[in-house]
Amino acid sequence: MRLRRTDPHTLAGAYALDALSEEDRERFERHLGVCESCRAEAASLRDAAGRLAEATAAAPPPRLRGLVLAEAARTRQQPPPVRVAERVRRSWHGVGWPAAPRLAVAIAGVGILVALALGTLLINDQHRLHMDEAQRSQIAAVLNAPDADIMTVSARTHGSATVVMSHADHALVLTTARLPALPATKCYQVWLMGPHRMKSAGRLPPPKQGMTPPMIVPGVAAGDEMGVTVEPVGGSPRPSSRPVVMLALPSA
Amino acid sequence: MTAELPGERSHAPSGGDLAALLAKVARGDEAAFAGVYDRFATVVYGLVRRVVRDPAQSEEVTQEVLLEVWRTASRFDPGQGSARSWLMMLAHRRAIDRVRSAQAAAAREARAAVAATDYDVVAEEVETRLDAQRVRRCLDTLTELQRESVTLAYYGGYTYREVAALLGVAVGTVKTRMRDGLIRLRDCLGTDS
Numbered sequence: 001m002r003l004r005r006t007d008p009h010t011l012a013g014a015y016a017l018d019a020l021s022e023e024d025r026e027r028f029e030r031h032l033g034v035c036e037s038c039r040a041e042a043a044s045l046r047d048a049a050g051r052l053a054e055a056t057a058a059a060p061p062p063r064l065r066g067l068v069l070a071e072a073a074r075t076r077q078q079p080p081p082v083r084v085a086e087r088v089r090r091s092w093h094g095v096g097w098p099a100a101p102r103l104a105v106a107i108a109g110v111g112i113l114v115a116l117a118l119g120t121l122l123i124n125d126q127h128r129l130h131m132d133e134a135q136r137s138q139i140a141a142v143l144n145a146p147d148a149d150i151m152t153v154s155a156r157t158h159g160s161a162t163v164v165m166s167h168a169d170h171a172l173v174l175t176t177a178r179l180p181a182l183p184a185t186k187c188y189q190v191w192l193m194g195p196h197r198m199k200s201a202g203r204l205p206p207p208k209q210g211m212t213p214p215m216i217v218p219g220v221a222a223g224d225e226m227g228v229t230v231e232p233v234g235g236s237p238r239p240s241s242r243p244v245v246m247l248a249l250p251s252a
Numbered sequence: 253m254t255a256e257l258p259g260e261r262s263h264a265p266s267g268g269d270l271a272a273l274l275a276k277v278a279r280g281d282e283a284a285f286a287g288v289y290d291r292f293a294t295v296v297y298g299l300v301r302r303v304v305r306d307p308a309q310s311e312e313v314t315q316e317v318l319l320e321v322w323r324t325a326s327r328f329d330p331g332q333g334s335a336r337s338w339l340m341m342l343a344h345r346r347a348i349d350r351v352r353s354a355q356a357a358a359a360r361e362a363r364a365a366v367a368a369t370d371y372d373v374v375a376e377e378v379e380t381r382l383d384a385q386r387v388r389r390c391l392d393t394l395t396e397l398q399r400e401s402v403t404l405a406y407y408g409g410y411t412y413r414e415v416a417a418l419l420g421v422a423v424g425t426v427k428t429r430m431r432d433g434l435i436r437l438r439d440c441l442g443t444d445s
Contacts, residue, residue, distance in 0.1 A: 013434045049437075075322060
């Protein structure tokens with residue numbers, strides 16, 4: 001990952017000093033997502049920058065204390081994102097969902113919190129390295145969509161698939177965990193199956209440590225189901241085998 | 253800790269204490285929040301005042317920062333850095349947002365003149381404080397360009413492009429000086445404490 005015309009590493013100081021424009025900052029933060037050593041450096045420089053505040057300490061007017069404490073007492077606090085992340089992670093690994101005879105589907109209407117939590121899970125991992133900028137921003141848009149729905153479904157064979165879908169964006173983001181490994185001659189292919197059409201969404205990216213990187217599937221229409229089938233490695237024009245994953249997508 | 257000695261280091265308690273307080277604040281503990289206020293309002297207000305300058309606006313921003321701590325304490329992630337660093341980031345960003353959004357070009361230029369010279373004044377104001385002395389001493393180990401780049405950005409609230417314009421040097425140079433300046437500052441503060 002790189003910043004346009006810029007070596008991102010040199011921005012760590014300006015970032016820690018909040019001296020980046022919003023655009024630069026967003027770009028640098030995307031870079032932080034894929035660069036662990038950069039995150040460590042940014043944190044240590046941020047820490048050093050924060051120490052500069054020690055040189056400017058000044059007591060606020062005494063009345064401020066009462067104002068702040070009173071305001072806090074009547075202000076609702078935000079819930080922690082952690083619980084959401086744990087729920088997602090649990091479903092992700094197939095723990096905690098009943099192993100139903102038919103495909104078990106858990107659907108949670110989610111707001112931005114869940115989408116963000118999932119986004120953090122997805123985007124903080126090393127898979128991002130293999131994704132181009134356009135894909136990443138499409139994925140981020142879906143994960144951050146206010147109307148995002150998150151669904152986890154067990155695969156017929158083994159493993160599971162997690163989908164975050166935005167109706168407004170007509171798109172979904174798909175990841176899978178622990179699907180059975182395939183011989184080199186085969187691949188997993190993703191489909192959108194509507195009442196009147198069968199549309200290939202392309203091949204599932206190869207897994208890393210059992211999980212496939214987030215894949216964007218655009219062009220989702222009302223009434224579509226999403227399926228994953230095993231196909232010859234070049235892909236097929238139509239599904240040639242029984243889906244290992246099948247998920248009815250919720251209507252808006 | 254030196255919490256029993258108010259006035260000596262009470263404006264700069266350790267991040268560990270703050271992390272413990274934040275965990276309580278996240279659970280709605282108003283007494284813990286008062287504890288955060290008592291220990292950090294001085295350093296938050298001082299920084300905001302340094303960046304924003306106008307006392308009335310500085311009070312508003314300080315209030316916003318502390319309420320943000322109250323509202324979002326549950327979002328503090330120790331994996332991303334120290335609690336103290338998180339708090340100072342909230343404060344600095346709020347202050348920066350205030351000056352960047354409210355700023356007419358003329359006001360900006362006027363502020364530039366002040367910001368460029370104010371570092372000495374600020375340092376003098378607080379010279380009696382141990383922490384401030386240490387920061388000052390470490391700032392002195394920076395080259396002039398490193399120091400100006402760092403302090404104009406942090407205290408002045410300028411972007412690196414603006415700092416480059418103010419100092420009349422290349423943008424790339426400023427970026428680099430900000431980074432190696434902070435690295436030097438970090439290493440100095442780390443080995444000095």
